[in-house]
Amino acid sequence: MEQTREHWSGRLGFTLAAVGSAVGLGNMWRFSYMAAENGGAAFVMLYVVMTLLVGLPVMLAELTLGRGSGKSPIQALVHYGGNAWKPLGALFVMAGVVILAYYSVIAGWTVRYTVDAALTGFPTEAGDRFGAIASGIPALCWHLVFMAVTIVVVSGGIRAGIERAALILMPVLGFLVIALAIYAATLEGSGAGYAYYFQTDFAAIWQTDVLRDAAGQAFFSLSLGMGAILTYASYLDRNTDLPAESVTIAISDFGVAFLAGMVVFPLIFALGLQEDVGASTLGALFITLPKAFASMGPAGNWIGIAFFVALVVGGLTSAISLLEVVVSSAIDATGTSRGKAAWICGGLIALLGVPSALSLDVLGLMDQIGGNLFLIFGGLLLSVFVGWVMPDAMDEASEGSRFGGLLFGWKTLLRFVVPVILAAVLWFSLLDTAEMVQGLIAG
Numbered sequence: 280m281e282q283t284r285e286h287w288s289g290r291l292g293f294t295l296a297a298v299g300s301a302v303g304l305g306n307m308w309r310f311s312y313m314a315a316e317n318g319g320a321a322f323v324m325l326y327v328v329m330t331l332l333v334g335l336p337v338m339l340a341e342l343t344l345g346r347g348s349g350k351s352p353i354q355a356l357v358h359y360g361g362n363a364w365k366p367l368g369a370l371f372v373m374a375g376v377v378i379l380a381y382y383s384v385i386a387g388w389t390v391r392y393t394v395d396a397a398l399t400g401f402p403t404e405a406g407d408r409f410g411a412i413a414s415g416i417p418a419l420c421w422h423l424v425f426m427a428v429t430i431v432v433v434s435g436g437i438r439a440g441i442e443r444a445a446l447i448l449m450p451v452l453g454f455l456v457i458a459l460a461i462y463a464a465t466l467e468g469s470g471a472g473y474a475y476y477f478q479t480d481f482a483a484i485w486q487t488d489v490l491r492d493a494a495g496q497a498f499f500s501l502s503l504g505m506g507a508i509l510t511y512a513s514y515l516d517r518n519t520d521l522p523a524e525s526v527t528i529a530i531s532d533f534g535v536a537f538l539a540g541m542v543v544f545p546l547i548f549a550l551g552l553q554e555d556v557g558a559s560t561l562g563a564l565f566i567t568l569p570k571a572f573a574s575m576g577p578a579g580n581w582i583g584i585a586f587f588v589a590l591v592v593g594g595l596t597s598a599i600s601l602l603e604v605v606v607s608s609a610i611d612a613t614g615t616s617r618g619k620a621a622w623i624c625g626g627l628i629a630l631l632g633v634p635s636a637l638s639l640d641v642l643g644l645m646d647q648i649g650g651n652l653f654l655i656f657g658g659l660l661l662s663v664f665v666g667w668v669m670p671d672a673m674d675e676a677s678e679g680s681r682f683g684g685l686l687f688g689w690k691t692l693l694r695f696v697v698p699v700i701l702a703a704v705l706w707f708s709l710l711d712t713a714e715m716v717q718g719l720i721a722g
């Protein structure tokens with residue numbers, strides 16, 4: 280039965296919402312520690328290559344599948360490929376569930392940091408504070424608060440909820456990140472930070488774990504491989520220029536990640552905290568930066584609040600897109616109302632997040648499995664689907680586009696190049712995950 284489906288009010292609404300999905304904690308928290316861990320500029324370059332070679336084709340594939348079918352992920356795959364493809368749709372929804380469960384815990388930290396900073400300032404003993412906040416009851420409470428806000432926005436629907444949030448929040452985020460990068464440049468001693476960020480350890484390019492991390496990060500950061508972009512595209516009008524949209528989203532996403540590095544590294548080096556960066560744990564950003572803010576006096580407090588507000592905003596618009604995948608699938612499958620679907624799905628996801636709120640090890644493992652393995656595997660199968668199975672992918676991708684003529688290499692990439700690269704990345708990620716699980720078991 281054909282139901283009337285809500286649509287974005289216009290191009291800007293969609294673009295901002297999709298950029299909002301892409302730009303998130305991944306750009307600021309995950310990107311900077313991965314760059315620090317993996318040879319600075321070499322990582323950034325590999326990341327760009329992966330975005331162009333793998334990210335953009337898959338982004339266009341998701342947009343094509345979403346707009347073409349006008350359905351949520353599972354039904355979109357069934358629409359073009361039959362029931363055999365249902366499990367892939369289910370994997371997408373699962374990925375959304377797992378990622379949102381722990382993502383919301385980290386986003387909860389950012390809310391807590393913002394509130395604390397506004398009330399009492401940043402502590403010099405940031406490591407202890409992180410230890411006290413990051414897992415346990417405080418983490419759990421802020422996780423639940425963050426989930427509740429996400430649910431409220433998603434239950435508002437496409438225009439009144441998701442689009443409105445993006446229209447208000449994304450300009451704030453853009454402004455904050457640019458202002459922070461400019462401020463960081465004025466700090467004495469920031470040069471050492473840039474030097475560190477742009478150090479070129481070219482040997483790193485040939486290491487498989489750097490390649491793996493760059494590809495994984497590109498997927499995570501662009502919100503690919505789990506149907507988030509697909510779902511947003513299912514609310515698009517037929518005259519949208521999909522290739523142009525995919526480039527806009529990718530450039531904005533890279534821009535914010537790159538700028539975040541231009542904030543994080545100069546700040547850390549200007550304040551002489553580089554020792555901390557080496558210990559690149561999940562929490563590096565949550566410990567080192569607050570220390571920097573604490574040692575900057577009153578100005579540091581404002582800068583710090585601006586930074587964490589940007590994180591909260593980015594986290595929220597991404598979490599919204601994660602929940603929308605699950606909620607739209609639930610609505611399409613059962614026909615329940617949006618409000619009910621949002622509260623029930625959101626509630627269950629919040630519950631699933633409890634273990635990661637209580638243990639950083641669990642959180643790390645969920646990030647590895649949901650944020651890495653699921654996305655790479657999902658992206659691999661998705662590229663095969665759109666490259667080989669979907670009947671009129673090329674026509675659908677170029678409809679409404681000024682750049683249709685430029686798409687000749689797209690299908691070849693999806694058919695041959697993307698699957699091979701992603702299969703290799705998946706293999707290395709599996710090895711890495713096995714190592715991680717062994718480490719956890721060994722204690």
Ligand code: PHE
Nearest residue numbers: 301303304305306499500502
């Ligand atoms: N892209 C988001 C970020 O960088 C995370 C995300 C992943 C959102 C997958 C949706 C889907 O934070």
